[in-house]
Amino acid sequence: MNKTQRADLFRTRLLTAITRAGTNQSALARKTGVDRSTISQLLRDEAARLPNAHVVGACASALGVSADWLLGLAEHPENAADLLASALTLTNAPRALVDQQIYDWHREAEGYKIRHVPAALPDMLKTNEVLNWEYGPHLGRTAAQAITASANRLAWMRQSASDYEIAMPLFEIKSFVDGTGYYEGLPSDLRRQQIDHWLDLSKALYPRMRLYLFDARQLFSAPITVFGPLLSVIYVGSNYLAFRDTQRVRAFSDHFDRLVREANVTARGFPDHLEALRSGMI
Numbered sequence: 001m002n003k004t005q006r007a008d009l010f011r012t013r014l015l016t017a018i019t020r021a022g023t024n025q026s027a028l029a030r031k032t033g034v035d036r037s038t039i040s041q042l043l044r045d046e047a048a049r050l051p052n053a054h055v056v057g058a059c060a061s062a063l064g065v066s067a068d069w070l071l072g073l074a075e076h077p078e079n080a081a082d083l084l085a086s087a088l089t090l091t092n093a094p095r096a097l098v099d100q101q102i103y104d105w106h107r108e109a110e111g112y113k114i115r116h117v118p119a120a121l122p123d124m125l126k127t128n129e130v131l132n133w134e135y136g137p138h139l140g141r142t143a144a145q146a147i148t149a150s151a152n153r154l155a156w157m158r159q160s161a162s163d164y165e166i167a168m169p170l171f172e173i174k175s176f177v178d179g180t181g182y183y184e185g186l187p188s189d190l191r192r193q194q195i196d197h198w199l200d201l202s203k204a205l206y207p208r209m210r211l212y213l214f215d216a217r218q219l220f221s222a223p224i225t226v227f228g229p230l231l232s233v234i235y236v237g238s239n240y241l242a243f244r245d246t247q248r249v250r251a252f253s254d255h256f257d258r259l260v261r262e263a264n265v266t267a268r269g270f271p272d273h274l275e276a277l278r279s280g281m282i
C-alpha cells in the first residue's frame with residue numbers, strides 16, 4: 001500500500017468511525033485538541049497526506065477505535081483491550097454442568113458440530129436416579145434443577161440439527177460400572193439402570209450423537225466443549241473460560257479430533273464395549 005492508498009484508507013476509516021460514534025468534525029476537534037481545519041483537511045478527497053502520530057492517536061482514543069485500524073494495519077476497529085475482552089470471557093459455572101449458560105451456547109451453535117469432553121459423565125445422559133444421588137445430598141434443590149436441565153438438553157439434542165461428539169477417558173466408564181472412585185457408594189441397581197439408559201440413547205441417537213473412549217495414559221484432555229467454529233469453552237470448576245478467536249477455537253477442535261482419531265473405543269464400538277462391562281458387573 002503506497003502513501004496515497006493509505007491516506008485514502010485512513011480518511012475512509014476516520015469518517016466511518018466518526019459516523020459510528022455519532023459525532024461530527026467539530027466535536028472530534030474539541031475532544032482531540034486538534035484544529036477543526038486539520039480534521040476537515042484529513043477528510044477531504046483531495047487530501048493525500050497522513051497526520052502525525054499524535055493526531056492519529058488522539059482521534060483513535062476519542063472515537064474508541066485502534067490507531068492500527070485507522071492506518072490500515074489491522075482489520076478490527078477495536079483496541080487491543082477490547083479485542084481481548086471479546087475473545088476471552090470468564091463466566092461463572094454453577095455446580096450443575098447443564099446450567100443455562102451452557103444451554104444458551106448450545107442454541108447459539110445449533111447446526112454446527114458440537115464436540116464435548118465432559119468433566120465426568122455427561123449430565124444430559126444420566127438417569128434421574130443418578131442425578132439425585134449425585135446432586136441431592138450436597139446441594140439440596142439443585143438436584144431437581146439438574147434433572148430439569150438435563151431433560152431440556154436431551155430434548156434439544158433430539159430435535160437439533162447439530163451433530164454431537166463426546167469423548168471420555170476409558171477409566172471414567174470403568175469407574176462408573178465398578179462403582180469406584182467418584183462413583184463409590186452408587187448402588188449397583190442404579191448403575192445397571194444407567195448403563196441400560198446409555199445403551200438405549202447411544203443406539204437411538206446414533207449417528208447424530210457419537211461417543212468415543214480414549215486412553216488417558218496416552219492422551220489427556222481437560223473438560224472442554226467446542227461449539228462449531230464459534231467458540232470453545234474450558235470448564236475449570238467454578239468458572240468457564242470461553243474463547244471466540246478463530247485460532248484458539250481451531251486449536252481446540254484439532255485437539256478433540258485427535259482424541260477421536262486415537263480413541264480405543266469408537267462410536268460404533270461403544271455399545272458393545274458397554275455391554276461387555278455390564279456383563280461383568282457383580
